[in-house]
Amino acid sequence: MIAIQTEDVDIGDLITAAKKHGTGAVVVFDGIVRDDDITEMELEAYEDVATPELEKIAGDATERFNLLHVDIIHRIGRLSVGENILIIIVSAGHREEAYGGSRFIIEAIKAGVPIWKKELTKNGGRWVPGEHGHGSGEPRQSLH
Amino acid sequence: MQFHERNTGEQIMNVKVRFFARFRELLGTELIVEVAERMTLPDLIKQITQKNIEGHQAIFDEHGHFREYVIVMRNARRVDLADAEKNIVADGDDIAVFPPVAGG
Numbered sequence: 492m493i494a495i496q497t498e499d500v501d502i503g504d505l506i507t508a509a510k511k512h513g514t515g516a517v518v519v520f521d522g523i524v525r526d527d528d529i530t531e532m533e534l535e536a537y538e539d540v541a542t543p544e545l546e547k548i549a550g551d552a553t554e555r556f557n558l559l560h561v562d563i564i565h566r567i568g569r570l571s572v573g574e575n576i577l578i579i580i581v582s583a584g585h586r587e588e589a590y591g592g593s594r595f596i597i598e599a600i601k602a603g604v605p606i607w608k609k610e611l612t613k614n615g616g617r618w619v620p621g622e623h624g625h626g627s628g629e630p631r632q633s634l635h
Numbered sequence: 636m637q638f639h640e641r642n643t644g645e646q647i648m649n650v651k652v653r654f655f656a657r658f659r660e661l662l663g664t665e666l667i668v669e670v671a672e673r674m675t676l677p678d679l680i681k682q683i684t685q686k687n688i689e690g691h692q693a694i695f696d697e698h699g700h701f702r703e704y705v706i707v708m709r710n711a712r713r714v715d716l717a718d719a720e721k722n723i724v725a726d727g728d729d730i731a732v733f734p735p736v737a738g739g
Contacts, residue, residue, distance in 0.1 A: 522739055534738075535655060535656060535659075536738070537653070537655055537708075537731055537733065539711060539729075540708065540711050540731070541738075543711075565738060565739075576739070577738070577739050597739055600738050600739045601736075601737075601738060601739040602736075603736060604736060604738050604739075605655065605706075605708075605731075605733060605736050605738075606736055606737070606738025606739075607655060607656035607733070607734070607736065607737050607738070608737050608738070609656070618656055618657050618734070618737070619737040620735065620737060621734070621735030621736050621737040622737070
């Protein structure tokens with residue numbers, strides 16, 4: 492399941508579904524709204540581009556790390572402290588592949604998928620700065 | 636593709652321009668803009684932002700160049716801003732302008 496959506500998901504159900512034949516390890520990444528003295532977090536995405544990008548990243552990770560299953564669910568809209576933002580579930584035959592695939596996916600998302608976060612505070616809000624460059628880096632291959 | 640003609644016979648094209656995140660707050664979510672033939676991508680964005688000083692300054696520097704952190708996509712492909720002047724917009728183009736991404 493690759494999705495950008497407002498709704499939360501049942502991570503337990505996803506783990507169960509990820510246990511494909513041959514699975515020896517499932518790694519779950521659950522990015523959560525942290526309590527940085529904020530009231531809520533607001534997320535938006537350029538979905539026309541972001542969804543295909545997530546599908547490309549999942550495909551790249553599957554090929555590179557021999558993954559058996561990949562879920563990426565990135566939530567958008569207003570989220571409260573403690574809510575899930577991003578859920579990545581991967582399964583593989585061995586832990587090295589599962590850990591490697593999960594890490595590859597989260598870093599690729601942070602590097603180039605057009606999604607933004609705004610921290611809402613009592614005094615207004617602030618956009619979270621990106622970790623990767625300021626638009627001067629190499630675009631992902633799939634964007635060309 | 637729909638072309639309109641003014642009395643001058645000049646062809647007018649429709650281009651969709653979208654802004655995201657901080658740029659959306661300053662300039663609006665989505666615009667359908669009528670543009671004349673042979674307009675460059677930077678000129679199109681300047682035309683849209685010219686009456687919005689804060690929005691304009693968020694995207695362009697004092698020399699009228701795209702700021703280093705700005706990302707522009709044309710029809711889901713990233714535009715190399717070093718060559719932005721060579722980009723001539725076409726009818727039906729879908730342009731997106733946004734600041735650095737921060738997902739995850």
